[in-house]
Amino acid sequence: MPSSMPCSRGARCSAYEGPTPSTHQLLPHEPLMDDLYRDYILDHYKQPRNFGELEPHDLEALEHNPLCGDELGVHIRVKDDRIEDLRFHGHGCAISQASASIASEELKGMELAEVGRLGADWMIELLGIPVSATRRKCALLNLKVVRGAVTGDHAWPA
Amino acid sequence: MTDGTAVLGGLDVKDDFPIFARRFDGRELVYLDSGATSQKPEVVIEAVANHLREHNANVHRGVYALAQEADAAYDGARRQVAAFVGTQPQTTIFTKNVTEAINLVAYAWGRGKAPGQAGAEGRANIGPGDAVLITQMEHHANIVPWQVLCRERGAELRYLEVDERGEVSLEQLDRELARGDVRLVAVTHVSNVLGTILPVAEIVARARAAGAVSLVDGAQAVPHMAVDVAAIGADFYAWTGHKALGPTGIGVLHGRREILESMEPFLTGGDMIASVDFQSATWNELPYKFEAGTPPVAEAVGLGAAVAYLGRLGMNQVRAHERALTGYMLERLGDVPGLRVVGPPEAQARGGLASFTIAGMHPHDIAELADRGGVCIRAGHHCAQPLMRCLGVSATARASIGVYNEPADVDALVDALLAGREVFGL
Numbered sequence: 001m002p003s004s005m006p007c008s009r010g011a012r013c014s015a016y017e018g019p020t021p022s023t024h025q026l027l028p029h030e031p032l033m034d035d036l037y038r039d040y041i042l043d044h045y046k047q048p049r050n051f052g053e054l055e056p057h058d059l060e061a062l063e064h065n066p067l068c069g070d071e072l073g074v075h076i077r078v079k080d081d082r083i084e085d086l087r088f089h090g091h092g093c094a095i096s097q098a099s100a101s102i103a104s105e106e107l108k109g110m111e112l113a114e115v116g117r118l119g120a121d122w123m124i125e126l127l128g129i130p131v132s133a134t135r136r137k138c139a140l141l142n143l144k145v146v147r148g149a150v151t152g153d154h155a156w157p158a
Numbered sequence: 159m160t161d162g163t164a165v166l167g168g169l170d171v172k173d174d175f176p177i178f179a180r181r182f183d184g185r186e187l188v189y190l191d192s193g194a195t196s197q198k199p200e201v202v203i204e205a206v207a208n209h210l211r212e213h214n215a216n217v218h219r220g221v222y223a224l225a226q227e228a229d230a231a232y233d234g235a236r237r238q239v240a241a242f243v244g245t246q247p248q249t250t251i252f253t254k255n256v257t258e259a260i261n262l263v264a265y266a267w268g269r270g271k272a273p274g275q276a277g278a279e280g281r282a283n284i285g286p287g288d289a290v291l292i293t294q295m296e297h298h299a300n301i302v303p304w305q306v307l308c309r310e311r312g313a314e315l316r317y318l319e320v321d322e323r324g325e326v327s328l329e330q331l332d333r334e335l336a337r338g339d340v341r342l343v344a345v346t347h348v349s350n351v352l353g354t355i356l357p358v359a360e361i362v363a364r365a366r367a368a369g370a371v372s373l374v375d376g377a378q379a380v381p382h383m384a385v386d387v388a389a390i391g392a393d394f395y396a397w398t399g400h401k402a403l404g405p406t407g408i409g410v411l412h413g414r415r416e417i418l419e420s421m422e423p424f425l426t427g428g429d430m431i432a433s434v435d436f437q438s439a440t441w442n443e444l445p446y447k448f449e450a451g452t453p454p455v456a457e458a459v460g461l462g463a464a465v466a467y468l469g470r471l472g473m474n475q476v477r478a479h480e481r482a483l484t485g486y487m488l489e490r491l492g493d494v495p496g497l498r499v500v501g502p503p504e505a506q507a508r509g510g511l512a513s514f515t516i517a518g519m520h521p522h523d524i525a526e527l528a529d530r531g532g533v534c535i536r537a538g539h540h541c542a543q544p545l546m547r548c549l550g551v552s553a554t555a556r557a558s559i560g561v562y563n564e565p566a567d568v569d570a571l572v573d574a575l576l577a578g579r580e581v582f583g584l
Contacts, residue, residue, distance in 0.1 A: 034530075037582065068522055068537065069539035070520075071552070091552050094519075094520060094523045094582075095523075097520075
């Protein structure tokens with residue numbers, strides 16, 4: 001008798017010797033094309049651009065995603081009313097980290113007044129993937145923190 | 159061998175739960191989030207519907223036959239619920255959920271006066287210089303009410319530490335109690351993150367010996383194992399209906415009679431009074447003193463049906479099934495490279511859940527990718543942010559089981575996690 005619990009409904013496990021039903025499993029080596037976790041998203045997640053500390057900096061903010069406890073902060077250096085340079089720091093999921101990384105490249109050189117006008121659509125379009133309602137805050141956390149640092153408005157981007 | 163579940167005391171009750179007939183893009187529902195809320199058996203759904211269809215009236219006021227049926231249904235549910243955990247209906251209070259039950263204690267007991275003390279006013283149950291002792295593995299529901307109370311009263315909130323096995327030390331409990339200032343010990347029965355089953359009867363006994371009142375949060379215990387509130391001996395024991403196969407909107411607080419009688423009400427208004435004049439009121443008897451306003455009648459009836467169903471399965475059978483399945487889950491999760499389970503390594507030391515991390519994948523992404531495989535798991539801080547800090551993580555993924563789960567669900571989880579690692583190029 002194996003120590004594990006025998007299966008009552010099939011599927012592969014050590015106690016089951018019958019055919020493997022295929023009701024709800026992905027085959028382990030099936031090639032995967034994923035709408036959300038595209039190559040460039042995972043690339044930005046694994047090698048985020050403009051991450052770390054920036055000293056000295058003129059503006060900063062730190063925000064949390066209450067859903068998951070993730071945190072994201074930003075340091076911003078300002079020159080001639082533009083973002084001269086910025087760095088994100090913190091931890092989060094692939095969507096939040098990739099969003100920050102991708103946004104950072106666009107935000108460099110942007111006028112502060114324009115940053116204040118950026119809305120959720122800007123970020124979602126920039127990200128280029130279908131973001132579900134539950135992951136929306138993951139994608140928008142970086143914009144929330146940047147807008148907070150620049151304008152003092154800490155509301156979630158609409 | 160196609161069905162050996164009986165050998166290990168396994169249950170095969172998925173067909174009792176109509177939601178499992180649903181298909182998601184043609185796939186079966188693999189539900190491993192019972193720690194968040196349980197699915198509902200047909201008998202509960204039907205009990206709620208039947209009550210609303212056939213027996214609906216407000217309780218405690220009507221003299222007509224229909225109102226008496228509603229009264230009988232509500233009071234009958236309370237008797238069922240109390241008997242299910244070995245205690246009395248008079249000391250069984252229906253609340254909205256565990257959060258409300260604990261707030262009831264924090265407000266009505268915590269801010270009240272102890273009876274039988276010298277002086278007309280009596281002594282505040284929690285005052286300056288007093289301490290409330292909880293553990294680092296509590297749910298926010300058993301942290302924040304005490305933070306607010308302690309801050310308001312100039313008292314101190316102290317924590318029993320969680321060790322690397324995910325357990326607390328009775329020696330530290332003794333040291334804390336020996337300081338002589340602990341007025342309340344409030345602990346979870348089963349951790350919603352680590353799965354740890356705490357030795358609550360022992361903790362309660364030591365608290366009582368030191369003159370402290372005790373509260374146990376049984377949200378993750380009552381649905382999954384035989385719980386005898388009288389045997390545990392806690393002054394307060396709270397749990398909730400929706401995790402125990404019942405509806406949302408109904409929680410339960412069991413209290414020690416003398417303490418409940420000494421307490422002022424929590425919420426005030428209708429139903430909880432004996433009489434009211436223009437300037438004052440007197441309070442109804444237990445348990446009605448703590449149930450202001452029209453109570454969740456249909457929800458109580460549904461919870462009564464839920465505990466009746468669990469009683470028919472037998473809670474020892476439920477525990478045996480879930481323990482065996484938890485052991486199988488811990489074993490199978492070991493097949494996923496980079497996966498680390500937090501909490502006690504042995505199934506017998508934990509409830510039916512496993513929280514884990516996978517190197518190179520954030521828990522949110524783990525849960526999203528599990529959903530690609532049709533598997534429902536939770537990711538996040540599980541309303542236990544202080545514990546997350548102790549574990550050195552920001553979040554975990556959590557798979558939690560219920561009576562309806564079977565080994566195939568665990569296999570689907572593991573397959574989905576392996577496929578998810580591939581998506582991430584791991």
